Amino acid sequence: MNSGGLLESLRGTLIVSCQAYPGEPMRDPEVMSRVARAAVIGGAAAVRVQGLADIRATVDAVDVPVVGLWKDGADGVFITPTLEHARAVADAGAQIVAVDGTRRPRPDGLTLAQTIAGLRATRDVLVMADCGSLEDAVAAQEAGADLLGTTLAGYTDERPRTDGPDLDLIALIAAACAAPVIAEGRIHTPAAAAQARRAGAFAVCVGTAITHPSTITGWFVDAIAADG
Numbered sequence: 644m645n646s647g648g649l650l651e652s653l654r655g656t657l658i659v660s661c662q663a664y665p666g667e668p669m670r671d672p673e674v675m676s677r678v679a680r681a682a683v684i685g686g687a688a689a690v691r692v693q694g695l696a697d698i699r700a701t702v703d704a705v706d707v708p709v710v711g712l713w714k715d716g717a718d719g720v721f722i723t724p725t726l727e728h729a730r731a732v733a734d735a736g737a738q739i740v741a742v743d744g745t746r747r748p749r750p751d752g753l754t755l756a757q758t759i760a761g762l763r764a765t766r767d768v769l770v771m772a773d774c775g776s777l778e779d780a781v782a783a784q785e786a787g788a789d790l791l792g793t794t795l796a797g798y799t800d801e802r803p804r805t806d807g808p809d810l811d812l813i814a815l816i817a818a819a820c821a822a823p824v825i826a827e828g829r830i831h832t833p834a835a836a837a838q839a840r841r842a843g844a845f846a847v848c849v850g851t852a853i854t855h856p857s858t859i860t861g862w863f864v865d866a867i868a869a870d871g
């Protein structure tokens with residue numbers, strides 16, 4: 644599929660983020676690739692996968708596009724933070740490379756525009772910019788990003804951490820930018836996913852509420868406890 648076809652294939656669809664965190668029992672490439680397969684059976688049009696080993700295992704296991712990222716560290720710019728990371732994610736087989744799309748300085752000193760241009764010079768991939776604000780999204784579009792994610796809304800200083808998705812931000816980006824918006828972050832129910840789409844999202848990405856059983860279990864435990 645060419646990149647225009649790939650992008651268009653995601654319109655109005657669900658992307659499922661399949662991630663386990665350091666030290667967790669499901670942190671294993673084979674396990675994550677199976678979680679991704681299960682999501683595809685449920686109708687996911689693409690999956691979002693963290694880490695080179697997980698990306699490689701998942702690319703072999705599913706027949707939908709893989710949005711790959713490499714988290715290095717846990718604060719500041721850590722989602723595919725450098726050009727080197729981005730190239731490695733593409734080489735692991737991801738058709739879409741998700742990178743930090745904020746305006747913060749990157750650890751390799753490159754701008755987002757230089758990172759995207761450097762990646763595209765040698766790899767045929769789309770780039771998803773994980774943004775935290777409207778200003779990030781406008782700058783990321785200008786830098787050449789193909790997809791604008793609201794992934795980091797509420798995780799940088801620019802937006803409050805809303806309980807559910809940041810619907811206002813989704814609408815603001817959709818109104819200001821021609822590049823498609825991927826609503827991502829704290830979408831915990833099918834109703835919230837539909838709201839995100841109505842707010843202007845081109846596609847909706849859900850992680851925790853589908854693929855993180857420990858958190859989901861905690862929601863139920865807390866609800867029961869709160870009821871006495």
Ligand SMILES: CC(=O)N[C@H](C=O)[C@@H](O)[C@H](O)[C@H](O)COP(=O)(O)O
Pocket residue numbers: 660662712794795798827828829830848849850851852
């Ligand atoms: C902020 C950050 O590091 N977000 C990460 C990005 O890949 C993941 O930890 C999230 O699970 C993902 O964005 C999906 O969001 P949610 O799990 O809320 O549906």
